[in-house]
Amino acid sequence: MKKEDVPQDVSALGKLTTEVCYATDSSGKYVATQSRGWEVKITALDTAWEDIEGRIATAKQKVLNQEASPLLFFMEQGLMDINLLADYTGFWKWQIRRHLKPEVFKKLSDKKLQRYAEVFNVSVEQFKNGEVNGA
Amino acid sequence: MELNFNHIQAAHCENGVTTSLLKNIGVKQITEPLAFGIGAGLFFVYIPFLKINNGPVIAFRTLPGLIFKRTCKALGIPVIRKKFSSREKAEAFLKDRLAEGMPVGCQVGVYYLTYFPKEYRFHFNAHNLIVYGKEDDNYLISDPVMETPTTLTSYELERVRFAKGALAPRGQLYYPVEGKPVTDDQIKRAIKSGIEKNVRNMLTIHGSITGVRGIKFTGNRIKNWRDKLGPKQAGLYLAQLVRMQEEIGTGGGGFRYIYAAFLQEAHAYNQMDELLDISNQFTKSGDLWRTAAAQAAGIYKGRIGSQEDFNTMGNYLLEIADIEREAFMALKNLKWR
Numbered sequence: 418m419k420k421e422d423v424p425q426d427v428s429a430l431g432k433l434t435t436e437v438c439y440a441t442d443s444s445g446k447y448v449a450t451q452s453r454g455w456e457v458k459i460t461a462l463d464t465a466w467e468d469i470e471g472r473i474a475t476a477k478q479k480v481l482n483q484e485a486s487p488l489l490f491f492m493e494q495g496l497m498d499i500n501l502l503a504d505y506t507g508f509w510k511w512q513i514r515r516h517l518k519p520e521v522f523k524k525l526s527d528k529k530l531q532r533y534a535e536v537f538n539v540s541v542e543q544f545k546n547g548e549v550n551g552a
Numbered sequence: 553m554e555l556n557f558n559h560i561q562a563a564h565c566e567n568g569v570t571t572s573l574l575k576n577i578g579v580k581q582i583t584e585p586l587a588f589g590i591g592a593g594l595f596f597v598y599i600p601f602l603k604i605n606n607g608p609v610i611a612f613r614t615l616p617g618l619i620f621k622r623t624c625k626a627l628g629i630p631v632i633r634k635k636f637s638s639r640e641k642a643e644a645f646l647k648d649r650l651a652e653g654m655p656v657g658c659q660v661g662v663y664y665l666t667y668f669p670k671e672y673r674f675h676f677n678a679h680n681l682i683v684y685g686k687e688d689d690n691y692l693i694s695d696p697v698m699e700t701p702t703t704l705t706s707y708e709l710e711r712v713r714f715a716k717g718a719l720a721p722r723g724q725l726y727y728p729v730e731g732k733p734v735t736d737d738q739i740k741r742a743i744k745s746g747i748e749k750n751v752r753n754m755l756t757i758h759g760s761i762t763g764v765r766g767i768k769f770t771g772n773r774i775k776n777w778r779d780k781l782g783p784k785q786a787g788l789y790l791a792q793l794v795r796m797q798e799e800i801g802t803g804g805g806g807f808r809y810i811y812a813a814f815l816q817e818a819h820a821y822n823q824m825d826e827l828l829d830i831s832n833q834f835t836k837s838g839d840l841w842r843t844a845a846a847q848a849a850g851i852y853k854g855r856i857g858s859q860e861d862f863n864t865m866g867n868y869l870l871e872i873a874d875i876e877r878e879a880f881m882a883l884k885n886l887k888w889r
Binding site: 439456504 | 663
C-alpha cells in the first residue's frame, strides 16, 4: 500500500489515537505512517455490535417476561457466557444456570449479588433491578 | 517513581513491547519490522471446529508471547517470564522490578482496559503493554497501540492482568535481562534464522489448516458459507474474519506490510537483491488481503451477497495463498551469503 492510500476514516479508536500503519513512500521504501481508521474495519466492528445488540435485546425481553433473571441481561451485555462468568465470579457453572432463573435469583444474598455486580461494574441495587443503560 | 523510558507507538502490540523493551536495554538497532521478522511473527491459522464471540477462530500471527521470546533468543538476550497464582505476589513482583529500574511487559485482557474505547473492549486476552513507573496509586503505562503513554490505577491494572477466559494472562509479565551489546553481525544471523523459521511455519508444518495451505483451505470454505450458514451468519463470519485480519492486532494486510518492511530492512544487513523482490511480493499479498476485506465488507453491509460474490471472496484467498507460497518458496531457496 502506498503512503497516500492509507485510509483516514475516523473510527472510535481514531478519535483517541491514530494507528501505526506501514506503507511505501514515493521511492517504494516502507515507512511507518499514521491512520485514523478504515471504513471496512469500522463496518466490521459495527456488524459485530449489531449482532450483540440483538442478543441483548432478546435477553432484555426474556427478563421482562420473567423467563430469565436480570443476570441473563447482564451476561449478554458483558459479552460473556456461562464459562467465562464462572471464571470471573468463582461460582460453579450449575450455580450460574440456577441464578438465571427468576425465582432463584430473587432469593440470592447480597453477598452473592455483590460478586456479580463487581464483574459487571454496577451496584448491587442496579444489578438486582436490571437497571443499566435504561434496561 | 518514573523510569527513564521512551514510549514507542507500533502497529502491533507485541512487536511494540518487544521493540521498546529491547531498545531500553540498549539494543539500538531494533525496529518494529525487525522484531516481527526475527520473531517469525507471520502466520495463518483457521480452526473450523472452534468458535470465539460466536464466530470462526482465525489468526494471522503466531501465538502470543512467541515474537518476544524468539527475538530475544535469536539475539542472545536472556528473558524472565513469570505467571502468578496470587494477585498480591504479582503486584509485589512488579513493584520490585520497577524499584530496580526495570520496565516490564505485561500480557493483559482488553475487556476491562479503561483507556480503550468501549467498542474495542471484547474478551481478548493477548494484548501487551509496558509498565514503566508508579505515581501514587497510578501505574504508568506504555501501550504500543496508543500515541502517548497512559495510566491505570492499581485496581485497574490488577483486573486486566488477571482477566479470565481463553489465554488468561494469569498476571503474566516478562522482560529482557541486559547483557552484552548486540552486534550488527548478530542481527544479520537473527534475520536469517527468523526467515527460516517463518518459512517452516508457513510452508511445512501443522497440516492443512495453517500457513499457506490454511489460507487456501479458508478460501474454499468461504465459498460454502452462504449455503451452509445462511446470508446473515455468513456475513457475521466475514466480519469476524476482517476484524481478526485488520483490527485485532492489525492482522492480515497489516502484517504482510510489516513483513515486507522487514525484508527491506533485512536487505540493509545482507545485500541480496532477492530480498527486495520478495518484499514486493508481500506488498502485493497485503494489498490483496485488503481488497478481500473490502469485498467482505460489501457482503456484511448487505450491498452484495450472491454466491458469485462469495466465490470472488474465496478466490481472493486462493490467489493470496499462491502469492505467499511463491514468496516463501523464494525465501526458502535464498542462497545466504
